[in-house]
Structure formats: C-alpha cells, structure tokens
Amino acid sequence: MREQLTADAGVIAGQPPRRGKAILVIAAVAAVGAVFPFLLAGEPFLLMLASYALTAAIVALSLDLLTGNTGLLSFGHAAWYGFGAYAAGLLSKTVTSDIVLLVLMTMLATAVIATLIGAVLVRQIGKTFAILTLAFSQIIFAIVFVFSGLTGGEDGLQGIPVPTFFGLQVFKPEVWFWIFYGVLVISLAFALHVRRSPLGKAWLAIRDNAERASFIGMNVNRLKLIAYSSSATLAAVAGALFVLFNGAASPDLLSWFESGKILMYVVLGGVGTLVGPILGAIAFTVAEHYVSSFTDAWLIYFGGLFVLMVIVAPGGIFGALSGIWTRGAASREAAQ
Amino acid sequence: MNAHALPAGADAVLRYENLNAYYGTSQILHGLSFDVPAASVVCLLGLNGMGKTTTLRATMGLVDRTEGRITLNGREVRGPTFKRSQMGVTLVPEDRKVFANLTVAENLEVARRPTGAADDFTFEDAVRIFPRLGERMNQKSGTLSGGEQQMLVVARAMLANPAYMMLDEPTEGLAPNYVEAIATSIRAARDRGIGIILVEQSLPLALAVGDWFHIIENGQIIQSLGREEALADAQRIEKALTVE
Numbered sequence: 001m002r003e004q005l006t007a008d009a010g011v012i013a014g015q016p017p018r019r020g021k022a023i024l025v026i027a028a029v030a031a032v033g034a035v036f037p038f039l040l041a042g043e044p045f046l047l048m049l050a051s052y053a054l055t056a057a058i059v060a061l062s063l064d065l066l067t068g069n070t071g072l073l074s075f076g077h078a079a080w081y082g083f084g085a086y087a088a089g090l091l092s093k094t095v096t097s098d099i100v101l102l103v104l105m106t107m108l109a110t111a112v113i114a115t116l117i118g119a120v121l122v123r124q125i126g127k128t129f130a131i132l133t134l135a136f137s138q139i140i141f142a143i144v145f146v147f148s149g150l151t152g153g154e155d156g157l158q159g160i161p162v163p164t165f166f167g168l169q170v171f172k173p174e175v176w177f178w179i180f181y182g183v184l185v186i187s188l189a190f191a192l193h194v195r196r197s198p199l200g201k202a203w204l205a206i207r208d209n210a211e212r213a214s215f216i217g218m219n220v221n222r223l224k225l226i227a228y229s230s231s232a233t234l235a236a237v238a239g240a241l242f243v244l245f246n247g248a249a250s251p252d253l254l255s256w257f258e259s260g261k262i263l264m265y266v267v268l269g270g271v272g273t274l275v276g277p278i279l280g281a282i283a284f285t286v287a288e289h290y291v292s293s294f295t296d297a298w299l300i301y302f303g304g305l306f307v308l309m310v311i312v313a314p315g316g317i318f319g320a321l322s323g324i325w326t327r328g329a330a331s332r333e334a335a336q
Numbered sequence: 337m338n339a340h341a342l343p344a345g346a347d348a349v350l351r352y353e354n355l356n357a358y359y360g361t362s363q364i365l366h367g368l369s370f371d372v373p374a375a376s377v378v379c380l381l382g383l384n385g386m387g388k389t390t391t392l393r394a395t396m397g398l399v400d401r402t403e404g405r406i407t408l409n410g411r412e413v414r415g416p417t418f419k420r421s422q423m424g425v426t427l428v429p430e431d432r433k434v435f436a437n438l439t440v441a442e443n444l445e446v447a448r449r450p451t452g453a454a455d456d457f458t459f460e461d462a463v464r465i466f467p468r469l470g471e472r473m474n475q476k477s478g479t480l481s482g483g484e485q486q487m488l489v490v491a492r493a494m495l496a497n498p499a500y501m502m503l504d505e506p507t508e509g510l511a512p513n514y515v516e517a518i519a520t521s522i523r524a525a526r527d528r529g530i531g532i533i534l535v536e537q538s539l540p541l542a543l544a545v546g547d548w549f550h551i552i553e554n555g556q557i558i559q560s561l562g563r564e565e566a567l568a569d570a571q572r573i574e575k576a577l578t579v580e
Binding site: 198201202204205207208209211213214215216217218219 | 422445
C-alpha cells in the first residue's frame with residue numbers, strides 16, 4: 001500500500017515517468033528544431049513567418065498558464081506582450097544590446113509590475129476580472145500615446161539596434177528561429193512540469209472550485225497571483241523577443257484586437273491543454289498570412305471558423321486530435 | 337491528539353460566544369453560544385432555515401457580518417477563509433464538490449497538510465476508512481458516483497489534519513453503505529482528537545456518533561443534551577425536527 005501511494009504521490013509531484021522516453025522526446029524535439037530552417041533554405045519569408053508563428057505560440061502558452069490553469073479569463077493579455085516589446089525596445093536603445101540581459105531585465109520589470117497590478121486584479125473573479133484586464137490593457141495602450149516622445153506614439157518605437165549575444169550580432173533568420181523555438185520548447189517543458197507539480201495541482205483545484213480550495217487552507221488569491229505574474233512574464237518574453245527580431249514595436253501590439261487574437265489562439269487550440277494553444281497560434285498565424293493575401297475580409301472567415309470550432313470541437317485542435325488518437329487506439333485494441 | 341498549537345492554559349475547544357450572524361440586514365444567528373471540545377462530536381439539529389449551516393459558514397468567514405467571538409483553542413478565529421482553515425478548522429459543505437478535473441489521489445494530495453504529529457491522517461488512513469477510494473485513486477474525481485464523491489470530500493478534509501472539522505449534512509441522499517462509511521470516518525476523526533460539528537437531518541446517524549446535541553430554532557439554541565439524555569429522549573428530539 002505504501003509503495004502504491006508513494007507512486008501516486010510521485011506522479012503528483014511531477015517526477016519524470018520514464019527517463020528513456022523523455023530523452024527520446026527531447027532528442028526528437030531538438031532534431032526537428034535544428035533541421036527545420038534548412039528545410040526552408042532559400043525561403044527567407046517562410047522562415048520569418050515561422051518565427052512569427054513561434055512568437056504567437058509563446059504568447060498563447062503564456063495565456064494558457066493563466067486561463068487554462070486557474071480559469072481566469074483575460075481580455076487584455078496583449079498588454080503584457082506589448083509591455084515586454086516596448087520595455088525591451090527602450091532598454092536596447094538606452095542600456096544594452098545583449099539579448100540575454102534584455103530579456104532578463106524585461107522579465108524582472110514585468111514580474112514586478114504584473115505582481116503589483118495582479119494583486120488588485122486577482123481579487124476579482126469571472127466577468128469582473130475579464131473586464132478589468134481589458135481596462136488595464138487599454139490604459140497601457142493609452143500610455144504609449146501619452147508618452148509619445150519616449151514610445152514613438154502612433155509611429156511606434158523605431159530604430160531598435162540589432163541585438164547581440166556574447167558580442168555577436170543576432171540577425172540571421174535561422175538563428176532567430178532557433179531562439180524562438182528554444183524559448184518555446186523550454187517554456188512548454190516548464191509549463192508541463194509545473195502542471196504536474198503541487199503548484200499546478202493547486203491551480204487546477206482553484207479552477208475547479210476556489211471556495212473549496214480555501215476550505216482546505218489554500219491561499220487562493222496568492223495562487224492566482226503567481227499564475228498571473230508568471231503568465232504576464234512569459235508574454236513579455238515573447239514581446240521582447242519579437243521586438244528585437246522585428247526591429248520596431250507598434251502600438252497595435254497592445255491593442256484589444258491583439259488580445260482577442262491571443263484568446264483565439266488559446267480557444268482554437270484547446271484551453272488548458274498547454275500544447276493546444278501552441279498549435280492554435282501556429283495554425284492561426286499561418287492561416288492569417290495566406291487567407292489575408294487572398295481577401296481583405298479574412299476576419300469574417302476567421303470569425304466563422306472560430307464559431308464552427310467552438311461548436312464542433314469545443315476542446316479545440318488538441319481536443320479533436322486527442323479524440324481521434326483515442327478512438328484509433330481503441331480500434332487497434334479491439335482489432336487485436 | 338492532533339497537533340495544533342494550544343496556548344498555555346487554554347482549553348482544547350472550539351468556542352462560540354454570543355454569536356450573531358447576518359446576511360445583509362437579516363439576522364440569522366441570535367447569540368449562539370456552545371463549545372466543541374476536542375475529540376468529541378457535537379450535533380447541531382433543527383429544521384431547515386434555523387441557522388445550522390450559517391453557524392458553519394460564519395466559522396469560515398463566509399457570512400456578511402458577525403458579532404460575538406469564535407475561538408479555537410483560545411485564539412480568535414478571524415481573517416480570510418484560508419487562514420481560518422490554516423488555524424485548524426475546516427468545513428465539508430453539503431454540496432459535495434470535488435476538484436473534478438483532478439484524480440482522487442490528486443484531490444487528496446492537494447489537501448494533505450501534515451502537522452508532524454504521529455497520528456496525522458495519511459493516504460493509508462483514507463484508503464482504510466474508504467476502501468472504494470483506494471480502488472479509484474487514478475480516476476478523475478468528477479466521474480465518481482455521488483456517494484464516492486462524498487467520501488472523497490470527507491477524506492480530503494481529514495487529510496488537511498484539522499483540529500476541528502465541520503460536516504454539513506454529509507449523508508444527504510446517500511445509500512446506507514455510504515452512510516456507514518461516513519459514520520466510520522467521523523468516529524475515526526474523533527478518535528484522533530479532532531472535534532467535530534455535525535449538521536445532520538438523519539437522527540439515527542447523529543445518535544450513532546454524537547456526544548452532544550444542540551437543537552437550534554430561529555438562530556438560537558433552545559435545547560442542549562448530552563449523549564445519554566439524547567438516547568433516552570430520542571422521540572422528543574425527533575419531534576423537534578418534524579414540521580407540524
């Protein structure tokens with residue numbers, strides 16, 4: 001009995017299931033990332049599109065850390081994406097061009113500010129929280145225009161220098177792809193690890209029933225705040241990398257439209273699945289590019305697709321794929 | 337004895353002193369006073385709407401306003417719900433809500449709060465008291481039957497190792513075998529030194545496990561009985577719990 005229970009506790013504590021399998025997965029993921037840019041050799045635009053899709057994937061994952069884990073729905077997540085972009089852009093123009101330092105400084109600034117703002121927001125639940133996040137994102141959006149001397153206002157933040165990594169300039173598209181890919185993989189691995197940890201289980205508990213969680217001594221607001229700050233910080237990392245890659249930041253990064261897109265990535269991919277929002281973001285970004293090149297009315301088609309997905313596949317892309325996989329496995333088992 | 341700090345000279349007791357509770361401008365409790373000694377089961381009995389559940393919710397800080405004092409081993413019970421829980425009091429509400437997306441094992445793990453005492457409740461204890469849970473450890477708790485979910489929420493509360501546990505109608509709508517399992521868990525908790533408040537419509541269960549009985553009417557205790565008196569006068573209690 002003790003062994004069985006210890007094993008159960010081990011699963012909860014996030015211990016790796018099988019080391020050999022984990023190594024295989026890591027090797028496969030690394031190989032795909034290493035080879036991908038070479039598959040697109042001679043297609044610099046496609047490689048750039050891939051990098052944009054990976055940025056979207058990171059920010060989608062960041063929102064799922066909040067919404068998927070705790071059930072808190074944010075209508076203003078682009079605020080943190082844009083905040084990271086502007087913070088890294090301004091720091092790169094004034095402090096350093098080192099990409100690692102820029103990302104670390106952006107993370108620190110975001111974590112501090114998100115904790116202060118989150119401390120107020122997480123005391124709210126449901127619609128109130130969602131509306132407050134939207135209001136907050138609009139305040140940040142407005143600040144860009146109020147301090148246009150610093151931020152460039154409507155023209156955006158221009159003239160961001162090429163970042164460096166240990167003194168070497170980072171400008172090759174394939175290097176940027178690897179950076180985005182690496183950050184995404186590390187972020188996903190971290191998110192999956194946290195999901196299996198006691199913290200991740202506590203998040204899921206408060207998502208299911210916050211009042212009951214408080215009955216057994218969980219500090220619900222503190223747990224939500226940790227989720228909110230982590231989520232904001234990862235979104236800011238995506239923003240920071242994006243602006244250093246792109247060389248400019250536009251106020252559009254902070255807009256409610258951008259927040260809506262991030263939410264669509266998550267819903268399209270599958271809320272709470274962590275992997276799903278990544279798939280949703282990649283699918284959305286690629287489809288956005290191709291569909292918008294055919295018609296200006298691409299949003300209408302996307303809106304329709306979104307409605308269809310919610311009705312037909314409420315679990316999103318990940319839920320649909322999981323269903324197909326499960327049914328296939330059941331069929332194979334029945335055939336044996 | 338469950339290890340929650342007991343200040344020098346303080347009795348091991350959850351004490352209600354002249355408690356008034358309000359929802360908005362409506363006063364629900366009117367000067368309620370009673371003790372819940374450690375290692376005892378105190379049953380709150382009465383018709384619906386008389387203030388039994390409000391007493392429990394007031395203990396967890398879930399009513400709009402209270403007056404009077406609630407003390408736990410000499411320390412005032414106050415602050416947000418999670419702090420009251422961390423002080424050593426927990427509530428199992430009547431609407432048996434598990435963390436549906438967690439497995440049975442995960443439900444228990446998130447609740448587990450070891451105090452370091454030798455007689456802390458453990459996974460093994462939970463499985464011994466509720467063998468059905470042992471068979472379902474890796475099952476999503478949202479897929480359990482109603483009776484199994486009730487066992488899980490009681491087990492979850494026990495693993496938090498509270499000094500005092502409040503159960504609000506834990507057997508409502510349960511099959512007899514589940515009722516017996518709940519009764520076993522109440523006795524096991526009492527034997528570990530936990531003080532229990534049991535709000536229960538089922539008089540047989542209350543009489544089977546209770547040490548003290550308070551009949552509440554309109555937010556006030558109108559009658560208090562010890563175990564022997566209650567057993568000798570069960571018909572009178574039954575009458576008090578019947579709508580005429």
